[in-house]
Structure formats: structure tokens, C-alpha cells
Amino acid sequence: MAKFTSQVAMLFIVVALVCAFVPVFSVDESKAKSLWDTCLVKISPHCALNIVAVVFGNATINDSCCPDLVQEGKVCHNTLIKYIADRPALIARETLYLKKRDNMWNHCVSISKTA
Template identity: 65%
Template sequence: MATIFVVLALVYASVPAFAVEEGEARKLWDTCLLKITPKCALDIIAYVFGNGAISDSCCHDLVQEGRLCHDTLIHYISDRPHLRANESQYLKKSDQLWTRCVSTSKIV
């Protein structure tokens, strides 16, 4: 199931019709996608939208990316019509991931 979400995320990110269109939001989106590796982005998506795992190094990258970038990515994906029904669950997992990654990054 996580594979489906990863594939969907890649498709949405690569198809211009799904891109964030507002100027400032678009700039933020484009900036955020450059701050972490594609593998870490996929791991984050798999964790939040499936049952994936995330490494400590990806946690570090996520924290370096910043909370605003993380929230932008998760909100953008969870706002898809077929995911909206479980959006609160995804946002909760997103918050849990952020808290875990912040605590992990403080140790490293």
C-alpha cells in the first residue's frame, strides 16, 4: 500500500497540472523539494501515508528542511480527493514523525 502512495506522490510531483500554482506557495514548494534527497522524501511519504520506516539520517534531513516545508509537502499530498477522508490521520502521523525527528536530531 505504501508503494501506491509513493508512486502517486511521484506522479503528482512530476505532472504540472498538479503543481502548486500560487506564486509564493509554488516557490516554497520548489524550494522544499530541493532540500532533501528524493529517497528521504519518499521515505517520509511512505511513513506518513503508509507503514514505511525512516532512518535517522533522513530525520536529520527533514529537520534541516524545516517544519514549514514538511507541512507543505504533507498537506499538499493529503489534500488529494482520494486521501481527504483520512487527512486527520495523516496529519497526526506527520506530527509524530516531526517530533521523533526533532528528538533524534538533537541526539546526533
């Protein structure tokens, strides 16, 4: 139960961050809405949190989330992570985040090929 509670708390934090940064720093509101409508709807909230925790934290990807990530597609994955990493609070470590993003993508693609 504690694990579920921490996951719910993390979901609220991610949603709050996205809501806080997207409207303020968004150059094109329609692009943000398009990303949401076409990309994020393909990933379960649990896996979205896991992906964010891997790229922007020190978590390890749950292999069960790899099919969601691969289904989302490389363009969506790259664009969403880049969009988040471009925030002023994160830009200093953007190169690291993009490397972690690419490593996670390669791992999930290799898992999907063997499944």
C-alpha cells in the same frame, strides 16, 4: 539491487502522483512552484520517498533521513504534507496523515537533539 529498483519505482510513482494532482487541483500554481523551489530541494530523493511512505503508508522513518527533514524545516514539512493530504483521493484520512506527519517530525527533532 531489487531494493534499489523498488525505490526507483516508488520515486516514479510519487513523481507521477505529484504531476497528476498538482496541476489539476492546484489553486495557485506559484504556490506549488514555491514549495518545490524552497522545500523539496532540501531533501534527497531517497528521504523524500521515505517520508511519503511513512506518512501515507506503513513505513518507518530511516533515522538517517531525520537531518534532511529537520533541515527542510517544520513549515515546509507541514505545508507539503498538508498539500498532498488535501487531494480528493486522500482527504478522507487527512487527520491520520497529519498525525503521522507530526509524530515523524517530533521523532526526528528528538533524534537531531541527541546527535
